[in-house]
Each structure stands twice: as structure tokens, then as C-alpha cells.
Amino acid sequence: MKEFSIIESFFKSGRHQRRDVEIGIGDDCAVTNVPEGQSLVVTTDTLVSGVHFPEDTEARAIAHKAIAVNLSDLAAMGAEPAWVSLSLSLPEADEEWLSDFSRGLHEITEYYTVQLIGGDTVKGPLTITITAHGFIPKEQALTRSKARPGDWLYVTGTLGDAGLAFDIITGRKDATPADKEYLLGRLNYPTPRVLAGTTLRRIAHSCIDVSDGLLSDVQHILNASNCGAVIHVDKLPISKPMMDSVELSEALRYALAAGDDYELLFTISEEQKGNLEVALANSNVSATCIGQLNGMSEKLELKFEDEPYHINASGYQHFA
Ligand SMILES: [Mg+2]
Secondary structure (H helix, E strand, O other): OOHHHHHHHHHOOOOOOOOOEEEOEOEOOOEEOOOOOEEEEEEEEEEEEOOOEOOOOOHHHHHHHHHHHHHHHHHHOOOEEEEEEEEEEEOOOOHHHHHHHHHHHHHHHHHOOOEEEEEEEEEOOOEEEEEEEEEEEOOOOOOOOOOOOOOEEEEEOOOOHHHHHHHHHOOOOOOOHHHHHHHHHHHHOOOOOHHHHHHHOOOOOEEEEOOOOHHHHHHHHHHHHOOEEEEEHHHOOOOHHHHHHOOHHHHHHHHHHOOOOOOEEEEEOHHHHHHHHHHHHHHOOOEEEEEEEEOOOOOEEEEEOOEEOOOOOOOOOOOO
């Protein structure tokens, strides 16, 4: 199957066309319009088979995740997603695989009203690169660098589920069928916190998405903002399927060090703390206060019930 027919057959969906797309798939380039008063926000992420997901992952999940991780980066800036483009390297033009992949891609892009505006396919090892574009009102981008001493540190959702799911897939851990289904869903079909991100741009001082693991990602904020922080590990949000499957100390290790959560980690001032719950009420996600920032330059301390806490695990190890 030729490149042209792959793009035409599987990815040119006429179902929803955004009005800001003048020319979509089918010409040499896409032509789009950025609304007045908004900045264009762009991010790109590549997933490599055998590195970022196990080789036997279902095609629908691969497509979902490739889009979701990019929308998560947009969410971390407070941006509203608009368009994506796809570069797909495939060992062979397997029609069944392509059909499942395009189904996964259409499901998540339709859910977030995002339009695929261009694509390229080549023959090679299975690799998916997505570039995502979004909008943000001028000068309102949430960054890593504006956290302040005294800010409260919050995280959405729960942490560590994807890390445990990965260990279940690779046979190092086990869980009940129901817990397994939930945890694998968290690994294969992560939820980008798009609505929470746009809500937070008026409230938070800084924000990042948790992709490498809480410890690594919190350190990015501390380094960029020249702050320190104390995290109370006994406050970390842990899902019930996680609590049912492993000891607390292991659950905390997953929550602190495993990656692939795609939750938002953010800091807010004392004055904004009261507004947070109301603001997040319609974003379908809870947020948990897990610590506080201080003036100790780039130093991160962990505490369990106010006693110092140590773990011997650093950032996320990609599948290999
Ligand atoms: Mg990120």
C-alpha cells in the first residue's frame, strides 16, 4: 500500500472539521488559523516500540497514548489542544493494525475536538511521532519556573498505577482481574488532564505533567524556580487497585518514582488554595495537596508522618 493511500484510507476523517483549519490532509501542507489574542503552543513526542511500550501492545492503545502524552504536555502549559500531525514509521502496511490504530486515534482526537491535519508514513521500525498544537491566551502559559516559596504542591488523580501495570505486564507483579484491568487501562489509555490544565492557568503559579515520575518532575519545578520542597509521602494519592495489590512501601515507591502517570503537578499560593476545589469541580478530576515549597534552593525532602523518609529508586526506567 502506498503512502498516499494509507493516509487517505485510514486518517482522513471527515467527521469533524474544525473551523480554524482552512486546509487539512490532502495538500502539501495544512493551513490553519490561530484565534486573535492567543499564542500558538507546540509540542512533539515520539514513542518507539520496545522502548516506550511493549512490542505486543494493541494498536488502538498505541495511538491513544501517542496522542495523550502530547495533549498532556499541552495541558501542563494550560493550553487548549487544537490540531495534531502524525509521523508513522511502520515495518509493513498491515491493514488490520492500521485500522485499529486509526480507530484509537480518531476516538481520542474526537473526544478532545482535536483535528489531525497532516501525516507522513514511512517503512521502518514501529515508531510514532505526534506534534500537537494548542492555544493559550497571550502571556498566560503555565510554566515550571514561577513557583514561589510558600506555594502548596498539588497533584491530580492518583500516582504510580502505570508503573505497577508495567510490572504486571512483565510478570513481576500480579493483581486480581478487576484491579489488573484498571491498572492496565491507566498504562495504555492515560487521561490527559486538559480541562484541569486550562482551569489552572488562572490559579497556579507553576505546572508540569508527571511523565518521568513524581521525584524527577517535581525536581524540574524546583530547579526552574530555584525553590526547595517538602513532600509528605503519607499524603500521596494512591488508587484502591494499587493499595489492594502491593504493600504500602511499594505503593509509595511506584507513586514517587514510576513514570507514565500523566497527572498534573502544580503549585498554588496560600490565597488560591480555597479557590482550587471550586475551580476543578467541572474538570472531572480531584487534586491532592502533597507538600509545600520553601526557600531551600532546589532541595527536595521527603517525610512520612513528619519523619524523614528515604527510598532507593530514582527516575523512570523505560521499557527495554
Ligand atoms: Mg511534560
